[in-house]
Amino acid sequence: MLISFPNMGPNWVAFKTLFTALDLDVVLPDPTNREAVKIGVKYSPEFVCFPFKATIGDFKNALDKGADVLVMAIDCGPCRFGFYASVQERILRxxxxxxxxxxxxxxxxxxxxxxxxxxxxxxxxSDPFIYSKFVKAVIFFVKKAKLLNDIQTAEGLYRAYERNQGDTTRVVKKLLLKLDETNTLKGLRNFKKVIKEDFTKIDVDKTRNPLKVAVSGEIHISLEPYVNLDIRRKLGEMQVEIHQNLSLWDWVVHKFHLNYHRKWLEHLAKPYVPMDIGGECIWVLGEYIDRARAGFDGMAHIYPFTCMPEVTARTIITNKLKKVYDLPVIFFSFDEAMAFEGFRTRLEAFVDLMYSRREHKLAHKRDYLKQDLDDIYHEYGSNFYKECFQMIQNQ
Ligand code: SF4
Incomplete structure (x- = not known):
């Protein structure tokens, strides 16, 4: 038996451990690429959303590599995600x-x-002896998901400060391989130290004051760099600090009803969308309000073309929230036809806009804003974000 699952950025590390901890063999699809997307587009219904097409390509690749068990997340709706697994199975057959x-x-x-x-x-x-293995597998999965979240946090910060472009990307790649090879509880407990040690090796320019930008949107597009044209890296290389709540860890904690940050975002969004309508709509709205209040420089909202919940979020941001909150936002709707040059040009223009907005604010309210930036930015973010920020300042 050879198990596989679709790509979702670096999260293969956590999903792989879930199965290898049960002594099962795993085959990973190749990283999502042009060929996989082409196949997905060819065999999927034209109107279906982009993650459906990209994951069909991943599944085909995994089957060609010998996989005979495909694991696919499902939900009970409320959007098209509820139908992914069953329709994809038919298409593959x-x-x-x-x-x-x-x-x-x-x-x-x-x-x-x-x-x-x-x-x-x-x-x-399903015998009683297997349950202790289930517990071990789930503990490893959850721990690795948390560590991946920490790597994502550090990556978003360090890339904006790195002196040599590409250092952060190299550190992240190495850390993913190291995390994949760490399969003891002791090793996982110490892994946060490894993350810090590896990131502190990056040569940083701590005098920079990068723009702070939130990246938010539909989960597959947000976490899989191939389908979002690696927006996190592109912005980071423009010396922009990336804050992204969404991660596998964030999702798992939410599904165990323990994600109090998401509950806070739901509370903020409630006057505009009183319930979960699918995708990340409600949390995107909450995040827009939260980041605006925290004094962020901008937000990128990314989602698949034809994604109903995210288009709803976009409409509410444009027609309602922008009238109340002052936070520049850029929208990217991704599909197989998204052209890189147009994407890059829009990103560069957005970054220029955020810099001139900041300069304008500094020129008009210099003292107020200076204090504002110090107060808010240094207190904002998770504990690990603060630790990383301190590491940069101490270098
Ligand atoms: S969230 Fe959007 S992209 Fe994902 S399945 Fe639902 S409609 Fe499609």
């Missing part, structure tokens, strides 16, 4: 792949423990 099993991973509410059924299906075991 129509493409001629008959000899595989598609196992759904129900993510609707992790406290309902449907995921235990998935693990039973994958291992083919």
């Amino acid at each position: 129509d493409m001629g792949y008959k000899d595989f099993v598609m196992i759904p991973l129900d993510q609707a509410d992790l406290l309902e423990f449907h995921w235990v059924k998935t693990l039973q299906q994958v291992t083919g075991r």
Whole structure:
């Protein structure tokens, strides 16, 4: 049995450990690429959203590499995501792949423990002895998801300060491989130290005062760099500090009903959207308000073309929130036809706009804003963000 799952940025590290900790073999699809997207586009319904197409390409690649069990997250809606796994299975069978099993991973509410059924299906075991292995696998998965979140936080900050372009990207790549190879509890407990040690090796220019930009949007587009044209790296290389709440860790904690930050964002968004309508709509709205109040320089809202919940979020930001809050926002709707040059030009123009807005504010309210920046930015962000910020200042 050879298990596989679709790409979602660096999160393969956590998903892989979930299965290898159960002594199962895993084959990873190649990183999402032009070929995978081309295949997805060819075989998917034209109107379906982009993540559906990209993941079909990943699945085909995994099947060609010998996978015979595909694991795909499912939900009970409310958007098209509820239909992904079953429609993709049909398409793959129509493409001629008959000899595989598609196992759904129900993510609707992790406290309902449907995921235990998935693990039973994958291992083919439900005897009492397997449960201790399930616990170990889930602990490893959750710990690695948290560490990936820490790497993402540090990456967003360090790239804006690096003197030699590419250093942060190299450190992140090495850390992912190291995390993949760390398969003991002791190693995982110490891994935060490894992250800090590796990032402190980057030569930084701590005199910079980078723009602070939030990246928010639909989960697959936000986490998979190929489909979002690596927006985090592009902005980082323009010396912009990236703040991204969304990560696998953020999602898992939310699905266990323990994500109080998301609950805060829901509270902020409630006057505009009183319920979860799919995608990340409600949290994007909450984040826009939260980042505006925190004095951020801008926000990038990224989502797949035809994504109904995110288009709703965009409309509410444009028609309602922009009238109340002063936070520049740029929208990117990604699909297979997205051209890189147009994307880069728009990003550069957005960065120029944010710099001139900051200069304008400094010129008109110099003392007030200076104090404002010190107070807000240094207190904003997770504890790990603050630790990383301090590491840069101490270098
Ligand atoms: S969130 Fe958007 S992109 Fe994702 S399945 Fe729903 S409609 Fe499609």
